[in-house]
Amino acid sequence: MNLARYRFVLIRPLQLLPVLLGISIITFVLVRSIPGDPARVLLGARSTPDAIQKIRAQFGLDEPIWVQYLYFLKNLLNGDLGKSLLYKIDALPLIASRIEPTLMLVLGSVLLALLIAVPLAILAARNKGGWTDNLIRLFTTAGLGLPAFWLGLMLILLFSVHWGLFPVSGYGRTWADKMHHLVLPCLTIALALSAVLVRNLRASILLEMQADHVTAARARGLGEGALLRRHILPNSMVPTINLLAVNIGWLISGTVVIESLFSLPGIGQLLVRGIFTRDYMVVQGVAMVLACATVAVNFIADVATTALDPRVKIQ
């Protein structure tokens, strides 16, 4: 095993520090751009001149802006993202308690999308130019243009209202119940995501089918099935993993809408509710957590690519 190739696992997080710092600056700027006095905003309805004075001193709001940022950073490092006005508890534990549904939603969608995309891409590549290929192409074009909130509603109409197979909204208590509730939300995102994946996977499968090493394997007497399984698919999965990582931001954006639609108690729903209730600390916290998650996913994708492709060396 060549462990030296994985050295970046230790080094990369250090290189990511500037990006993380940048994320904190942007969220800080966001919160500071809220119109009006931050202390008044923080206190909401309870703002008496006394309390405002106290908050101003407590958060160092009288200090110059860069000192304020340092305070903000210090609180951040202590895991203090401020208090939620609506829920009256610290924002960080509030966000943490909402991570599970979102995580399940993202994982489920990716899994489902791969289950849909891989067979379709193979089918399309095999029948390149045929009517199957064109049909699948139509599906991908439509999939890219489907608004997630509407697709979700149509699925509800079909699966829940018409056939009564899945619940309309909410999130269960037991695991089985949760899975049952997650099917439709995951399917909604997966349909759109698989449209993106099919296009790229089809292209890379077509490219790999022409590859010299596949010809060589064919000259060894391998059948089409074995060729696909052992040589073509592994080689075309590498760019697909990267594509997934690139699209993670888009995927998370999708969960925000889908969680609101299906009333899943996830981070996205928290964000939308926070915006409507002017719960700025929560909005800021969610934005920061999701940005960090995006960075983390890209890092994980790098590790996965390295594990999959022995040639890759990440600096």
Add this chain to the structure above:
Amino acid sequence: MSHSPSPTLSLRWRLGWNLRNGRLTLYCGLAIVLGWCLLALCAPWIAPFDPLMQNGELRLAAPSLAHPFGTDNFGRDVLSRVIWGARTDLQMALIGVIFPFLLGTCIGAISGYIGGLLDNACMRLIDIVLAFPFLVLMLAIMAILGPGLGSFYIAMALVGWVSYARLIRSQILVLKESDFALAARSLGFSHRRTLFGHLLPNALFGSVVFCMSDAVLVLLNGAAVSYLGLGVQPPTPEWGSMVAEGQSFITSAWWICTFPGLAVVTLAMGFSLLADGVAERLGDRS
């Protein structure tokens, strides 16, 4: 001097070339988009009813000859609202693309042309903005600006410029080293004239093509933001918010949210077919 020393592409010429050699994809996309534009322009004459007119006696009426798309919970004609909604949504897609395009092009061009520390800083900024999930950052900005179309445009510009900046910058970096850039400089042209007169027109083409596929994303984003209740405010007809209004009646009146959604799908497909067609024509050419 009538022609510049650069092989300045005439954008109109190139597009014209592609249209002449266009394929089904391109024509379909163009037909759909133009069709919607026509509907939007002629909305006052085509729409059978006033999109805002409420009719207490005709609440939640199923599709019929008089109301092909049915009526909503206020008794408003859904068909007329969909047609009028085209105005809002097309405007959203158009302006939502133009703002990021202008901002991104300027930043990318200047960053790539000047290089050095400024370029470095710009690239870092782009990295950071890209770290945020698109919609999340947009929503966070809109949370501060408050709901409305205006804040949607501002948020769109603040978040969307990065793709254009990256595209333009990489083009400018290549073009900067090319012979005609040196020729322009050696003719004594100012930096501004070299950059905006000679380099930028040549770098622009890729991002103009990207605009078309970006329009799909902007449209979907705009509809999603309105669906969440942060974009276009009722009672203005807009497809995303119409879907949101119809959601509560999904079990009894499926038509309220189905038809506006279909409108989004067709327009988005039109844009993506258009983008595909243009990209395909270009791919064939090069």
Add this chain to the structure above:
Amino acid sequence: MSTPLLQVRELSVIARNGPREITLVERLSFDLGQGEILGLVGESGSGKTLACRALMRLLPSPNLRIEGKSVHLAGHDLLQLDEAGMRRLRGRELGMIFQNPSSHLDPLMRIGEQIAEGIRLHQGASRREARAEAIEVLRQVGIPDPKARVDNYPHEFSGGMRQRAMIAVALGCNPKVLIADEPTTALDVTVQAQILRLLLELRDRRGLSMILISHDLGVVAQTCDSIAVMYAGRLCEHGAKHQLLAHPRHPYSAGLLACHPAAQRQVRLMTTIAGQPPLLDALPPGCRFEPRCAQALPLCREQLPELRESGPGHRLACHTPLLAAGLS
């Protein structure tokens, strides 16, 4: 030599280009005996690679089509077999190695696994047996420390090692005939000699028959028993190596030999054959070499010379052959 191992009769490869059909390889016929190494020589584009791809029935494009009388190998007619039957023969009877070892090995698969793949497929070996066999094959092709190297990926090998690995992958299937398509072109000269020596060794040890495609007469001269010269999709001369090298009878073979740097040590300027090979979609009606041929007669312009027996074990397609010194 009794019945040859491989018997090719009138093999053609035809390309369809819209309504027009272009014959890229025309009625190729030759025999290959047990343990024989046949050198297939010609300029690039003369159809030598395509002919061998046609033998494997692995044409690079769906627009290409094979025609011919028969290709007999190990009791089968390859032209009559269905795809499944052909698949059973590929690798086991007919192995192939390629010009560029870097691109013809799967970058994501360990070398050992790629060798084992063929062994398991054709010999039904278990995973463990196949691995042991793979190590053995790697040792046979001269890879040092095969036990460790078996788990390496292609990119961890040097160019010459990669070519050895590719030979090992083909040998793992234990073929009777090995087609080597420019196996040394991508390698530097010292490695080239090593690989050629390895091929000769394998012939001696395993009784392997080979078709060696090359544009380099030096390579062919070092290794082959017989040489076939192709020009514009047709075979123009085929004979034993020594006879053909010493006394080429086709003006094109003679020209090729004269162009080889080793043949012209005294001459200052490199000799070349004037002109270009004809375009295959605009062939002259007569001999294809006629426009470039110094010996051409009016007959050459009108009539295409057929490939005929011109001596024991020697075939020739020319109206105006050079004098055969050996025969007089």
